[in-house]
Amino acid sequence: MTDDAVNELAGLEERARARSRPAGEEGLVVCDNLVRVYRTDGVEVQALQGLDLVVAEGECLALVGASGSGKSTLLSILSGLDLPTAGRARVAGHDLLAMGRRERLAYRRRTVGFVWQQTARNLLPYLTALENVALPMRYARVPRRARRERAAELLGVLGIAHCRDRRPGELSGGEQQRVAVAVATANSPRVLLADEPTGELDTAGGEEVFAALRRANEELGATVLVVTHDPLVSGQVRRTVRMRDGRTSTETLRGEGGGGEEFTVLDRAGRLQLPGDFVERYGLRGRVRLTAETDHVGIWPGTLPRTSARPPTPPPSPGSP
Ligand SMILES: Nc1ncnc2c1ncn2[C@@H]1O[C@H](COP(=O)(O)OP(=O)(O)OP(=O)(O)O)[C@@H](O)[C@H]1O
Numbered sequence: 001m002t003d004d005a006v007n008e009l010a011g012l013e014e015r016a017r018a019r020s021r022p023a024g025e026e027g028l029v030v031c032d033n034l035v036r037v038y039r040t041d042g043v044e045v046q047a048l049q050g051l052d053l054v055v056a057e058g059e060c061l062a063l064v065g066a067s068g069s070g071k072s073t074l075l076s077i078l079s080g081l082d083l084p085t086a087g088r089a090r091v092a093g094h095d096l097l098a099m100g101r102r103e104r105l106a107y108r109r110r111t112v113g114f115v116w117q118q119t120a121r122n123l124l125p126y127l128t129a130l131e132n133v134a135l136p137m138r139y140a141r142v143p144r145r146a147r148r149e150r151a152a153e154l155l156g157v158l159g160i161a162h163c164r165d166r167r168p169g170e171l172s173g174g175e176q177q178r179v180a181v182a183v184a185t186a187n188s189p190r191v192l193l194a195d196e197p198t199g200e201l202d203t204a205g206g207e208e209v210f211a212a213l214r215r216a217n218e219e220l221g222a223t224v225l226v227v228t229h230d231p232l233v234s235g236q237v238r239r240t241v242r243m244r245d246g247r248t249s250t251e252t253l254r255g256e257g258g259g260g261e262e263f264t265v266l267d268r269a270g271r272l273q274l275p276g277d278f279v280e281r282y283g284l285r286g287r288v289r290l291t292a293e294t295d296h297v298g299i300w301p302g303t304l305p306r307t308s309a310r311p312p313t314p315p316p317s318p319g320s321p
Pocket residue numbers: 038039040045046047065066067068069070071072073074
């Protein structure tokens with residue numbers, strides 16, 4: 001690469017960072033009691049029902065959940081395409097509820113990148129891979145030579161340099177999605193959002209696309225949020241957040257060795273959603289009893305059987321040790 005191109009690239013990265021105000025200490029992505037209600041023909045659907053989520057800069061996070069739990073709605077809001085009905089959503093210092101038209105456009109161009117599930121939706125069919133990757137930089141007014149240099153570099157980093165002069169129709173599904181990752185990272189976004197990016201691919205293609213997302217995270221510095229039904233993806237990230245009925249319900253954290261531990265998420269108001277099998281197994285309905293133990297809180301069915309092996313201990317009175 002020429003010195004000029006290197007300077008252009010460095011300047012591009014720097015400008016991209018400077019355009020986003022600092023995110024503060026609370027996280028790069030912060031959703032607080034987020035609500036999204038859709039109204040169609042007088043019928044209301046609460047797609048998000050008070051969702052809390054904090055994602056730190058540099059994380060690679062998988063978002064999972066049953067169909068209809070609100071995953072795509074959340075990603076649409078974070079991408080700046082959709083507006084929440086209530087609550088708070090901040091990404092890299094941008095208040096997503098208060099952004100004006102110009103800020104929203106700049107936000108969508110430079111702060112977030114997006115990869116859709118449908119391969120055809122990510123790329124223009126009449127442009128080569130290189131031209132597709134260079135296009136978002138053209139909108140961001142990057143000089144022509146620097147655009148081509150960076151596009152070629154991105155295709156190299158993501159392992160698809162051999163695709164540069166081919167059009168999408170001449171690429172496999174996995175290659176198309178990897179080019180889509182390059183397009184989404186062209187303007188050095190702080191956050192990369194992907195909605196089921198491996199959903200239309202076989203296992204090998206899915207692995208390649210996930211490897212590209214991981215490179216975008218580790219080598220290009222993007223914070224990645226990926227919606228997936230693919231256990232291959234969710235099993236490889238450090239943190240998997242599960243959504244249920246428009247809220248985050250559980251999180252699985254994995255260590256270096258890959259073993260994971262599941263946690264239930266307590267929201268800011270102290271609410272938690274019990275897993276359905278716990279509710280069934282212990283016959284929890286309507287009212288339940290909470291007991292304060294020395295190192296944990298117990299939840300008991302409202303009506304305890306007389307033979308219960310361990311009756312609830314009353315909560316300690318204020319001031320007791
Ligand atoms: N534009 C819309 N108008 C009305 N209702 C909508 C709209 N978009 C989504 N919904 C409803 O909002 C709820 C959440 O949908 P969403 O697409 O966010 O779920 P999801 O978890 O992404 O599901 P899937 O895994 O099937 O993609 C669903 O009940 C859905 O029917």
